[in-house]
Amino acid sequence: MFNNEFSDNLSKYANPGEYDKTYKGYTADLAFIEAHLAGNPQAIIELACGTGRLAIPLAKQGHTVYGVDIDAGMLKFAQEKATAENLNIHLSLQDCTQLNLPIQSNFIYMTGNSFQHFLTNESQDALFDAVKKHLNPNGEFIFDTRNPILHELVEGDCSEEAIVQQGELTKVISREIYNPLTQILECTSTYITSKNEYQDHINLRYTYPLELKRLLHQHGFELIALYGSWKKEVFDEKSVSMVVHAQLKS
Known part of the structure; x- marks a missing residue:
């Protein structure tokens, strides 16, 4: 369906069941997002939602979740899990750089270091353009990426x-x-x-901290916080991760 820089970079996800089993016990990002949403049910957008590891528990908490992924097999697995739990999650097969959803939201998130799939400056730019189009004024975008040591x-x-x-x-x-x-x-x-x-x-793709800050500024975002982990550890040169909390400027 898609023919772009992501097309030949998906073989790690060929077995959604094994992938889901490997990562289902990881909850640090979910806890961060749950605390951020503070139990206030709303329409939210998850990019690169995979097998629904976050989308499903957030839907159970009353949020209206729109999940997007470029891998059909992962998305099918997420849908089967949601159906088994009687949950209505709006899942769609899309390229995040060409995002086309019927809503604008106050909150978009992307976890699992999925930002590293955007291998070129052009695709990073297109991602931020797509996110901007689906955020309300002052809407927030939270994502993670590995820190290049x-x-x-x-x-x-x-x-x-x-x-x-x-x-x-x-x-x-x-x-x-x-x-x-x-x-x-x-x-x-x-x-x-x-x-x-x-x-x-x-x-x-590894993106350096100053690169990332310039990218946010270039696309009209304000950096609210940069953490060294989903547990809100202080970011420094030894941090494995960068967890980015950005807000679209009004």
Whole structure:
């Protein structure tokens, strides 16, 4: 359906069930957003909603959730989960850079470091343009992205581990190579079982803090806070994450 920079960067999500199982226990971002919304039911928009890890509990709390994802399999899995719980979540298959929803909201969020999927300046710009069109004046946009700790990136990484996947012992060999010119980390994982061998890969863009601040300013956002984690830890040079709380200027 889509043919853009995201099209060939989705193989990590080929098995939505395994992905959901891996991340379902992570709740720090959900707790942050729940506290931010303060129990006030409203229409909210989640970008890159995946398997509904956040959308479903927020819908249970009375929020009207509009969830968008570019991966059909992940979205189908989210819909099945919502249907099983009798929840009406407005899920749609969309490219976030061309967002087209029937509402404007006071709140848009994106978690799971999904911002790193926007690999070029052009797609980052298009994302912020799309968010602006769907926010009310003074509306807020909260998202996270990994903090580029340069010495760790340039060293690269190769690791091996054994995991159980779909009931079978699997050897996983992971390799990471960082390109400082494009600021993209190329990650490839090879899975070896007793029956077969296969790979998946993902490219992730790293954006530096001052870059991010300029990007927000350029698109008419004010930076309310920059945290080092979803637990609101102070951001510094050792922080693994950047959690960005921005507000659209009126």
